[in-house]
Amino acid sequence: MVRMLPSDDQLTIGSRSFHSRLLTGTGKYPSLQTMQESLRRSECDIVTVAVRRVQSVAAGHAGLMDAIDWQNIWMLPNTAGCTNAEEAVRVARLGRELAKLAGQEDNNFIKLEVIPDTRHLLPDPFGTLEAAEQLVKEGFTVLPYINADPLLAKRLEEVGCATVMPLGSPIGSGQGLRNAANIALIIESAGVPVIVDAGIGVPSEAAAALEMGADAVLVNSAIAMAKDPASMAEAMGLAVQAGRQAFLAGRLPQRAEASPSSPTTGMVIGNKK
DSSP states (O other): OOOOOOOOOOOOTEEEESOOOOEESSSSSSSSHHHHHHHHHHSSSSSEEEEHHHHOOOOOTTTTHHHHTTTTTTEEETTOOOOHHHHHHHHHHHHHHHHTTTOOTTEEEEOOOOOOTTTTTOHHHHHHHHHHHHHHHTTTTEEEEEEEHHHHHHHHHTTOSSOEEEEEESTTTTOTTTTTHHHHEEEEEEESSEESSSSSSSSSHHHHHTTTOOOOESSSSHHTTSSSSHHHHHHHHHHHHHHHHHHHOOOOOOSOEEEEEEESSSOOOOOOO
């Protein structure tokens, strides 16, 4: 049985607090039913929704808004598909209206994505910063998706972003925490939650992100494209709990030399001839 974390150990983003440190998505599932079961078993509190895909009723998104219990799950609209700051700001405003349609009148959350690179899907740091500054001025709670750039992360925090979301590795790649060294630098200096977004492929990588001090992870493809998405969702949820508990417990310091775990006093010495 997994031990529950202290009830006061919550993830706080902006003015809201959440029990789960696993954020999930709604794309790439084989069916809405599979998505629903996966969300349930993950025990997540926050689900990100691509505003453009919902608005256009893109494949796999028809009926999405009715398939999720928005009374118990907080919507995180995202600006996926936007290639510049102007587009991202416009779609963010639509996302705020989408949240209101779901009954979340006070939801100003937006996952900010500005991605002009269609091959590697890497975020544009300049467009992201420009859009973030405008959205913060308009009262949004901004969660920007960024490369693992410590300087950019600090600048986004300074302009008022509620989190920073560095990528572990490229979106959907399943390569894990390829940027762990830079993510560690971001965590070290951040005054806002750090959410590792993109690249996580298996639960051990989600746990590792929390163990190193990340506040949460966002996992979509690794769950939705698993052979058994619901089981993978549950595994990710448990891994995040384990990673967080390990971080709070404090890891054994790494040493260059071995250190015996058994006492060295009172040892039995054999007879000498």
